[in-house]
């Protein structure tokens with residue numbers, strides 16, 4: 394059973410259905426969970442159902458009423474979705490409260506105050522809540538504190554730690570867990586069967602295992618360049634000693650092959666570094682006598698390298714730092730160079 398075609402989050406859907414039946418849907422929600430598990434997709438489906446004129450049992454939209462038709466076309470006057478422009482580091486203040494000459498006469502917070510035009514209520518979704526500047530977050534506080542009666546605000550972020558305490562305390566938190574590998578494999582199989590591309594050439598269950606619960610990561614791994622490089626990356630990371638110069642050069646080549654656009658390059662570097670994080674975490678577990686990862690390629694690399702726990706911990710921290718650097722829009726070439734150099738064994742000081 395999947396709720397409105399969304400895999401893996403039936404329990405959360407059931408909670409909303411109970412809340413709606415009891416008339417206890419809250420005014421402000423904060424969705425958190427790692428990227429690519431379906432939080433934004435869920436938020437959109439929830440908006441559809443909350444706005445539907447005749448929702449079926451279990452809070453399922455009828456997909457036929459005037460409200461559903463507009464929502465499915467993306468033109469619903471009472472469903473508002475704001476996200477960070479890809480080229481910006483944060484959500485612009487103007488998107489929330491209007492440009493300086495239109496202050497508080499346009500924007501997310503202003504639109505929320507309007508009476509619903511079509512649906513039973515207004516549903517406003519703010520994606521990329523991790524990227525709210527302090528100023529923008531402060532503008533949201535009053536809206537979150539006293540949302541107009543019946544309206545629902547959904548903020549979508551990745552972790553609670555990345556939200557300001559003032560935002561967290563005003564929202565009901567909904568945690569989205571990682572997707573099971575079987576769920577990811579089933580979605581990928583379905584997607585491949587509905588596209589014109591030649592199906593069946595890729596090891597879908599292997600990719601589902603390697604994706605760490607994220608459908609987004611699985612889709613990126615499906616890309617041939619990335620899938621091929623993943624094996625190469627694990628070979629490099631398992632090298633004794635680790636070939637830092639090769640790692641740097643080859644990583645940059647794959648990142649640049651993603652295209653000229655910065656968001657595409659950043660997404661690709663993120664997935665490469667996430668694989669490295671997995672490798673060092675697994676090495677750390679192995680050094681502590683824990684079990685090997687389920688993914689056989691990863692397990693083989695970890696066993697080959699036999700990294701001592703202390704070194705695995707240091708490398709893990711350097712890799713997590715590099716991941717944070719991507720978010721800060723750092724120069725990717727410099728970032729990759731610095732990361733690779735830090736992973737190389739340091740000459741011992743006599």
Ligand SMILES: [Zn+2]
Pocket residue numbers: 444445446447448454455456457458459460461
């Ligand atoms: Zn409907």
